[in-house]
Amino acid sequence: MKIAFYGSSLLSAYWNGAATYYRGLLRALAARGHAITFYEPDVYDRQTNRDIEPPDWCHVVVYAGTVPALKAAAAEAAAADVVVKASGVGFEDDLLLKCLLAAARPGALKLFWDVDAPATLAALRADPGSPLRRALPSLDAVLTYGGGEPVVEAYREVGAGLCVPIYNALDPETHRPVPPKPRFAADLAFLGNRLPDREARVEAFFLQPATHLYRHRFLLGGSGWQDKSLPPNVRYLGHVPTRDHNAFNTSPLAVLNISRQDMATNGFSPATRVFEAAGAGACLVTDAWEGIELFLAPGEEVLVARDGQDVEEIVSQLTPERAAEIGAAALQRVLRHHTYDQRAAEVDRVLAMLAKREAAE
Template identity: 75%
Template sequence: MKIAFYGSSLLSSYWNGAATYYRGLLKALSQLGYEITFYEPDVYDRQKNRDIEAPDWCSVVVYEATHHALMQVAARAAEADIVVKASGVGFEDEALLRAVLDHARSDALIVFWDVDAPATLAQLRDEPDHPLHRALQEIDLVLTYGGGDPVVWAYRAMGANECVPIYNALDPETHHPVASNARFACDLAFLGNRLPDREARVGSFFLDPAAQLPEQRFLLGGSGWGDKPLPANVGWLGHVGTRDHNAFNVTPKAVLNISRDSMAANGFSPATRVFEAAGAGACLITDAWLGVELFLKPDEEILVARDGGDVAEIMQALTPVRAKAIGQAALRRVLADHTYALRAAVADAVFKRHLTHGTVEAAE
């Protein structure tokens, strides 16, 4: 079974939060027998900041950011049994969607895989003429990496035939406990790129508590923060590649997850970082969002903060012993319930159900 997957980037996590999600899911799907080709545009200097080389479980085609090159790779959709267009590819997304729909075989399963459903749905509500409205009539299946029932209901209301969340998860081969690294030594660390719909929450949940706790050391990782005024006890690391994520998660007493505005408002949207940190055995503090208890148990496997005041209180009371216990409990939980192998099994079942149903209809 061949999959043509058109996404942002498999090879680089640079300005690309979906990288580890793609890697974990597609590797697990390949282990189920799928033959996958991933098509990614050469944009945003991602190819200059690769985290991995082309893997043996997936073919990767990097194409130039030109309309001609886009049309060439879109034509290869005709080779696949399953054609996936992801959201946020980053170069002529609307043209790419139209082109892969036009080139896909009539018997192929067409999937729109939304890695930022709250943002996509908000755009669709604001733009009644957005091309995705019409494309949903031609798409067999919408998959999302979060959102729960609110996203499912919203997509169905907009005409999607079916919408299924395939949540972020853990790849134990890439994210796991390692030795600590002095570079990341601190009390609380946060890793995230500077984005317009996250910045205010980073100020509230991370920078404000740092200012309240001058005796503690805080570390900020991620791109775009270079000109942001920071409290004296906050160090900025810049981009932290995926090869360093385990040490970044393991070394601090605790690490922080801060959802973007849309994800927090929607709920049921655990970031990749939640599972990566838990997989390394980190003590994770997260901002509060609806549905967190479905993934990790508050106060035992994760600590939940309603605001920056809660973060400061947690950090004042958190001992190394308790932090380690929470991290170990989180590690046990994600290994049992939240691996990409389990997520891929869900996707596999959905694919097979659709393909079998399509074959029956065609025969009739």
């Protein structure tokens, strides 16, 4: 199928947590024979902070952050068999949705792909007249990168006919074990941008344990933390490019996943960093959320912390041998069950089912 995919950015992970997800999934879909064009706006300095060049498995169209450029890019959806509008594109999202629905040819599949379902659903509940909520009944499906049955039910309640979670996963070609690098050495490392609904949890799960474990080394990566007061044993790196993620994950004794509050509340929403870390064979410590056992076995393939005190106990008791065992088990689990090839097969099944239904109508 010819797929026109409108998202935040494929080329840049700068302030764009969906980049890894887009890359892994679309590469796998291309390998299954789909011809994909990815459309992304030139906003938020992403194009000056690219971390990959346009790939050979996907045609990328970068359009200016202007309304005329948006309309011109949306008009190209008329040639596609599948038209995808992702959440959080970042420039005139409502207008883009309207233009894409108008441009899609009769018989084309129209999908909304939600890469931040908790935030999107909160907005839909708050505004029953929002353009997206009004459009849901006319869409063939909503795909989400997490959320499980709670998100599926929530989308049905606001008007979606079909909602299918397509979870984050591992791209083994991109995220894999590599030799450690001294610049990333630490007892516990956390990589995440500073966001309002994550900051309190970063303080509780990372900064407070660092304060108490003053003899241990902590490493913080991600954008936005430069003016945050940090304990002296926390070293701040700033933005860490995707090309350095493997070394960031393999060099510390353990790496930490901290969900945003709404993601933790909904559960069933493993962040991309969960699979990046597991794919690198890292020992992952994650905050507790419902559904973790669907992806990694607590105590065997991942260590789960209910609060900052749990993080302190884990870090103070963790040995290199134990960390290596957990990392190796996590790597084997995600290679067996959680690769983007497997996720792409799920998407193919959804597209085939929708196409069959469209042909019968």
